[in-house]
Amino acid sequence: MSFDEGLAETVRDDIGPLPGLTEKRMFGALCFLLDGNMICGVRADGGLYRVGKEAQAMATALDDVGPAIMGGRRMGGYIEAAPEAMADDATRARLTTLAIEFVRSLPPK
Template identity: 35%
Template sequence: MAYDRVLAERVRELLAGVDGITEQPMFGGLAFLVNGNMAVAASGQGGLLVRVPRDETGGLLGEHVEVMVMGGREMVGWLHVDGAGLGDRLAEWVGRGVGCARSLPAKAGKAAVRRR
């Protein structure tokens, strides 16, 4: 399944004017990175992947929000928010992902696709 291009455009609009943002196709979706660190992604399985501090993962789970699973393994520090869980909370989820990614050391020398 291809990622939701409408969702990707909504994320792109929320990130307009934010410094250090790049986009890169990843895992069948479109990832948005802050200084080389993935913050959020329009998932190839639908919905949004969101990077969060590992110790906050459990407290954010709920209806429409679960730990991201990749290759049958739970990825603590990454959430999958399905489309029904985004609604009017997209800005909140994107902000949470950007805040987490911004707290990490910048990655130098990573090739990435510039924002359009």
């Protein structure tokens, strides 16, 4: 698994200090979890955010953001952010906000 450590540091800064925040390698990415639920992940080819099914259309309307496809299957509630989206501060901030809002609605694992 490979990911961009510089981008991982940027995402750490985007998320900020949250009680219950952890990092774990999964989905071919370095993932950031809140109370055991995935917020987002950083991969060599962009990012993966868990925004929830209700916010998925709003998130994929952003430039360079699309549905997450893994193993040929669309992952409901997850979106993929291309490197261009991950390089845009406003897009990353919006995705981070959507993901944290969704994950805070879930019970801790």
